[in-house]
Amino acid sequence: MKKLIEIISLKKDYYVGEVTVHALRGVEMVVTEGEFVAIMGASGSGKSTMLNIIGCLDKPTSGDYILDGINISGLSRNELASYRNRKLGFVFQTYNLLPRTTALDNVELPLMYNASVKSKERRERAIAALESVGLADRMHHKPNQLSGGQQQRVAIARSLVNDPVVILADEATGNLDTRTSYEIMALFQELNSKGKTVVFVTHEPDIAKCATRNVIFKDGLILRESAVQDRTNAREMLASIPIEAD
Amino acid sequence: MSIKNLFKIAMNALLRNKFRAFLTMLGIIIGVASVIAMLGIGQGSKQSIQSQIAGMGLNLVTVVPGSQQRGGVQFGAATMQSLKETDVNIILSECPAVLAATPEVRGNGQVVFGALNWPTSLYGENESYLQIRERSVVNGRMFTDREISGAAKVCLMGQTVIKNLFGEGADPVGQVIRFKKIPFLVIGVLDTKGLNTFGQDQDDLLIAPYTTVQKRVQAITWVNSIYTSAVDAGSTDLASQQITEALRRHHKIKASDQDDFTIRNQAELLSTFSSVSNILTVLLGAIAGISLLVGGIGIMNIMYVSVTERTREIGLRMAIGGKGRDILMQFLAESMLLSITGGIIGIIVGIAASKIIGTTMSWPVVVLPGSEVLSFAVCTIIGIFFGWYPAKKAASLDPIDALRYE
Ligand SMILES: Nc1ncnc2c1ncn2[C@@H]1O[C@H](COP(=O)(O)OP(=O)(O)O)[C@@H](O)[C@H]1O
Ligand SMILES: [Mg+2]
Numbered sequence: 001m002k003k004l005i006e007i008i009s010l011k012k013d014y015y016v017g018e019v020t021v022h023a024l025r026g027v028e029m030v031v032t033e034g035e036f037v038a039i040m041g042a043s044g045s046g047k048s049t050m051l052n053i054i055g056c057l058d059k060p061t062s063g064d065y066i067l068d069g070i071n072i073s074g075l076s077r078n079e080l081a082s083y084r085n086r087k088l089g090f091v092f093q094t095y096n097l098l099p100r101t102t103a104l105d106n107v108e109l110p111l112m113y114n115a116s117v118k119s120k121e122r123r124e125r126a127i128a129a130l131e132s133v134g135l136a137d138r139m140h141h142k143p144n145q146l147s148g149g150q151q152q153r154v155a156i157a158r159s160l161v162n163d164p165v166v167i168l169a170d171e172a173t174g175n176l177d178t179r180t181s182y183e184i185m186a187l188f189q190e191l192n193s194k195g196k197t198v199v200f201v202t203h204e205p206d207i208a209k210c211a212t213r214n215v216i217f218k219d220g221l222i223l224r225e226s227a228v229q230d231r232t233n234a235r236e237m238l239a240s241i242p243i244e245a246d
Numbered sequence: 247m248s249i250k251n252l253f254k255i256a257m258n259a260l261l262r263n264k265f266r267a268f269l270t271m272l273g274i275i276i277g278v279a280s281v282i283a284m285l286g287i288g289q290g291s292k293q294s295i296q297s298q299i300a301g302m303g304l305n306l307v308t309v310v311p312g313s314q315q316r317g318g319v320q321f322g323a324a325t326m327q328s329l330k331e332t333d334v335n336i337i338l339s340e341c342p343a344v345l346a347a348t349p350e351v352r353g354n355g356q357v358v359f360g361a362l363n364w365p366t367s368l369y370g371e372n373e374s375y376l377q378i379r380e381r382s383v384v385n386g387r388m389f390t391d392r393e394i395s396g397a398a399k400v401c402l403m404g405q406t407v408i409k410n411l412f413g414e415g416a417d418p419v420g421q422v423i424r425f426k427k428i429p430f431l432v433i434g435v436l437d438t439k440g441l442n443t444f445g446q447d448q449d450d451l452l453i454a455p456y457t458t459v460q461k462r463v464q465a466i467t468w469v470n471s472i473y474t475s476a477v478d479a480g481s482t483d484l485a486s487q488q489i490t491e492a493l494r495r496h497h498k499i500k501a502s503d504q505d506d507f508t509i510r511n512q513a514e515l516l517s518t519f520s521s522v523s524n525i526l527t528v529l530l531g532a533i534a535g536i537s538l539l540v541g542g543i544g545i546m547n548i549m550y551v552s553v554t555e556r557t558r559e560i561g562l563r564m565a566i567g568g569k570g571r572d573i574l575m576q577f578l579a580e581s582m583l584l585s586i587t588g589g590i591i592g593i594i595v596g597i598a599a600s601k602i603i604g605t606t607m608s609w610p611v612v613v614l615p616g617s618e619v620l621s622f623a624v625c626t627i628i629g630i631f632f633g634w635y636p637a638k639k640a641a642s643l644d645p646i647d648a649l650r651y652e
Contacts, residue, residue, distance in 0.1 A: 055565070057645050058646055077569075078569050078570070078571075081567050081569045084565060084567045085566065085567020086567070090565050092649070096558065096561075096562045098562070100258075100262060101258075109563070109566060110567055112251055113247060113566065113567040113569070113572060114567065115248075
């Protein structure tokens with residue numbers, strides 16, 4: 001299997017006044033194509049810092065990060081932006097949809113920053129992405145007309161629309177109830193089964209069991225990695241959770 | 247991101263806060279409208295002065311006593327008496343470019359008829375007066391050569407004096423009035439000229455033979471000024487030159503000395519007043535320009551607010567691939583949309599205001615051709631200039647910090 005992400009003795013320091021915070025202190029990690037990795041760990045252990053670097057939003061202080069065969073460490077701000085636009089999809093805990101903007105327009109947004117995609121193709125791809133997350137009937141709804149789970153699905157559609165090599169999610173179920181969390185996980189599992197690589201940060205062990213592999217961070221280092229035994233099928237899990245009255 | 251999409255985003259952002267956008271634009275609207283109106287007023291006054299001066303007769307060349315010193319006239323008893331009646335004959339006989347000339351002797355005082363009196367000016371002239379000053383006699387007659395040589399106590403009367411002594415429309419010809427206690431027989435009535443550019447009533451006057459005013463009223467030996475008429479409007483400079491040479495020779499002025507008189511022609515007067523009203527226009531324009539500047543600062547202020555409010559949006563746009571340049575352009579589009587829309591409304595308001603001021607104040611207001619284009623260009627520049635720093639701030643945000651912004 002192809003190494004999609006390769007992280008070599010990667011360090012990240014933050015300088016806050018006189019104090020230096022060692023957020024990551026020499027992480028070694030590999031993600032192969034088609035994996036579904038859940039990054040776990042206590043709060044402050046460096047999960048988000050790791051994900052931001054994987055997502056090319058941040059640069060490491062030292063060490064190397066090779067994404068899809070290219071060493072990211074030497075790229076400029078603009079090159080990183082292009083990389084994010086072409087190769088990566090983000091899902092955030094707080095959805096980060098543009099307010100007062102329809103689901104369709106929100107999903108189109110990443111393609112707006114890609115000059116090679118013309119407006120007709122942009123629209124078609126956005127519609128396809130929304131259909132794939134089961135929101136075909138909500139395309140013209142604005143975020144305030146959608147539930148939290150639906151908003152997160154719009155965000156997932158947005159992360160898919162540019163056909164990224166990897167989808168990155170930071171506590172994507174953090175604001176959702178158990179049932180909706182499993183709905184989102186079912187969606188990720190479905191995408192993963194179609195071949196999409198997913199890297200996912202969570203602090204909930206139950207949710208992490210939906211992944212194929214768990215990586216546990218502690219104090220800026222990987223404490224332990226393990227393949228998930230008896231992996232949870234989120235769709236089956238959903239069937240066993242009663243639908244609460246709204 | 248395409249230009250079309252940039253402006254679409256900017257438009258949506260502005261429509262989200264319609265009232266705020268309107269208030270911000272109001273600064274630009276007022277600024278542009280006042281620039282257009284002020285330049286219009288300045289230009290209008292310039293054109294009216296020009297037409298007034300032209301109306302006085304473009305052939306007119308005036309000689310006054312005293313030497314010109316760096317734009318100012320040097321005053322002094324001796325120099326103010328340097329022009330004599332004989333200078334008129336010298337000019338007429340030695341200056342081929344001069345068609346006609348008249349001395350002028352002035353006196354101010356009360357004119358009395360019966361129980362009524364009125365303060366006015368008495369001008370002593372010769373028979374060429376009407377031709378030189380482009381006036382006419384509407385009733386009665388002009389005085390004759392004989393009346394001039396005899397210093398006859400006859401006068402022509404302006405409309406304002408008639409109105410105040412005899413009543414509107416009355417015929418004073420044949421009546422005797424008194425000016426400084428000297429009786430004058432009214433022999434004619436002058437045409438109506440109205441106010442001149444400087445607000446002087448050109449009908450508030452009496453005209454008499456200069457000899458009469460000089461000897462009987464003022465008791466002086468000199469004349470106050472000499473008005474001459476060049477053969478045509480293009481010859482005023484030549485006439486000025488010939489008059490200077492003739493008078494210098496007869497006044498026995500050494501080559502090293504200054505003239506003891508000053509010549510003004512209409513072309514000079516025109517350029518003097520044009521430059522005065524140009525200064526006025528610049529001044530008015532500058533004041534209006536300051537309000538435009540304040541409007542620009544308003545845009546800058548609101549753009550900073552907009553950037554701060556939308557920090558998370560900026561973070562998201564960067565996370566999904568927006569480059570610094572894309573973000574910069576997005577906010578520049580917003581500030582340009584504000585300033586250009588404000589500018590267009592301002593141009594319309596400015597032109598409307600100019601028309602209203604022009605008609606209600608009967609003050610000529612001219613909308614300078616090209617001032618709309620200029621205002622439009624200035625607004626675009628304002629949009630870019632004042633939008634630049636807020637947009638630059640947005641573009642240089644760190645995506646992670648922006649996404650985390652509370
Ligand atoms: N921008 C920052 N400035 C300073 N310190 C930071 C910054 N971001 C993260 N940190 C620190 O780095 C460490 C790891 O943070 P983070 O990766 O957010 O942890 P997690 O996501 O696992 O909770 C924490 O100690 C945090 O305080
Ligand atoms: Mg975190």
